[in-house]
Amino acid sequence: MNHDEEETSYLTDFQEILQSEVYVDLERLRILARHGVPSQLRGEVWKYLLGVQQADRSRELSSCKARSEEYDQxxxxxxxxxxxxxxxxxxxxxxxxxxxxxxxxxxxxxxxxxxxxxxxxxxxxxxxxxxxxxxxxxxxxxxxxxxxxxxxxQAMEEHFLNVSLKEQVAQFMTLFRCGLPELYFDDEEVDINEWSTSWLQNLLAKEMRFENLVRLWDSYFAMTDPFAFHPFVCLSILLCVKEALEDLEQSEIRTMLLRLPLLNMEMVIADAYNFRHETIERQMSENGEL
Structure with missing residues (x-):
């Protein structure tokens, strides 16, 4: 199957779920969406993944109308x-x-x-x-x-109520030091606090190239807890730009971390899963040794 045929087949899979007359299979939709959503269906899929649109198709028209009226007011x-x-x-x-x-x-x-x-x-x-x-x-x-x-x-607010931003930054620094020790910026001129706070607080919305961001959010909205996965994505991005960062001066490093280059998102997300797996294994072995 060539690339065009694969894309058509993928689009058809989404359309089958979305065109269901009675009930949209959210579980199947989540599984598919983790690998990215076709741009022409992204808006419709995001509404289901975020719970704005209900899976029960019989209530669709009435809920659309109610939303519209509420927003108008x-x-x-x-x-x-x-x-x-x-x-x-x-x-x-x-x-x-x-x-x-x-x-x-x-x-x-x-x-x-x-x-x-x-x-x-x-x-x-x-x-x-x-x-x-x-x-x-x-x-x-x-x-x-x-x-x-x-x-x-609302989801972000709930998450930050459970784990403060300060705690998240501290946890991320530990993850960074363990996961990529050779890149860890000990140099005071590259303030880890500055860029990592923004990365963690805003789900990379300010730093990422726009086409990369919407692809990443396809996966996030399909997950039950994207916030727990997000630090591993941040680590994975650092791995992706590692070689470029190693050639830069301090001021240039800061600029790159606050304006990321175009990334291969499939690779970023795959590496993030690997980082998470390694971290869980390391924690389990450390706990076993205690």
Missing amino acids: MDKENSDIAKRIRAEVSRYQRRVPQLEGKENVQVFVNVILAYLNSNHDVEYSASLVALCAPFIHVLDTECDAYFCFEKLM
Whole structure:
């Protein structure tokens, strides 16, 4: 089977699941989505994976209508924050041509303000633009982009309540030191805290090339606990760019870690599974020796 035939077959597998008349098989959808979702179906698949769209097809029309009505009622006003969002979107669009266009700017403003006005404990930060962007790109409607974005933000909030960011950074540093000791930056000029905090806090939304990010999130949304897997992906990325990093000066290293090059995501994800497997084995043997 050649590459085109494989792609057609893969697309057909997704379409079979999504076109089911009674019930969308979420388990099968998750298994397939871990290997990436065809771009033309990504929006629809993400809605199911994130629980925005229910698997029961008989409730589809009524739930779509209810979502749309709920979103229409939301407050999307705050002129000061709207100005800050527009400025950040303008910077973001220069880096991500997939989201160019004035019409997208207003969608960002509406979605982020609807979220902030519905969650008064959340403060605006520029990272919300990068976290929201994949949904605006892959979903057909502003309403669906909002509800998928909200699902991700809720999951992230829950995760950080259980494990603080400080703890996650400390755990990642340990993982980095054990997994890639030859690359571990002992040099004070490369502040591990700075880039690893952003990598862990924002699921690489700010650092990754956009096409890599949406591919990674296909796998994350298909997992039951993507946050536990995420540090291994971060480690895997460091392995991928290891040779390039070893040739760079300190200031260049920082730049590369905050603006990652194009990566082979299939390899990154496969290596992340290997790192996780090795870490579990190492922990088991250490526990056995105690």
